[in-house]
Amino acid sequence: MRRGQLQHVFAFIMMVLIAGAVLLLGYRFLAVIIPSACQADQLSFINSLRDDLSAYSSYGSVHHTAWSVPCKAAAVCFVDASAYGVPDASGVYPGSNSFHDQNQKIQDEVQNPSTPPANVFLVDPKGVATPLPFFADKVALEKPLQSLCINASGGAFHAELDGGGRTVLIKDAS
Secondary structure (H helix, E strand, O other): OOHHHHHHHHHHHHHHHHHHHHHHHHHHHHHHHHHHHHHHHHHHHHHHHHHHHHHOOOOOOEEEEEEEOOOOOOEEEEOOHHHHOOOOOOOOOOOOOOOOOOOHHHHHHHHOOOOOOOOEEEEOOOOOEEEOOOOOOOEEOOOOOOOEEEEOEOOEEEEEEEEOOOOEEEEEOO
């Protein structure tokens, strides 16, 4: 081999090492960013829900809304705030043994509420419900001892919000 040809081999090895380092760092960066994007989607969903519940709680108001689907969820489930009972002086909710739901995770949360409780759940495509860190105290349902699940359609959850003064009756509008 000639001396000029050895320089090409060295340059090729350096290019392979640099490309490998860029791929490795890029993979690590994406592994950190993707879960953060899901958390940002959840926070955006919670903020939209909170804003809509506040804006449309006046008695007699009716509003159709569409919330964007966070984290590839298949459905969002709501539990009537009254299903948790009245909190005691320290703010702990007693839960309700009369609440029955087909999703065991939702039923467990209502019967033995966490502190603070959660009454909004995202359901993944496998049917696993995950509580959101949000208690929507204005949520009312037609059947307060059952959850209301709204399936995603067209990349959004479509709901009808009926203002009742201090509460908002949520109905499936999909």
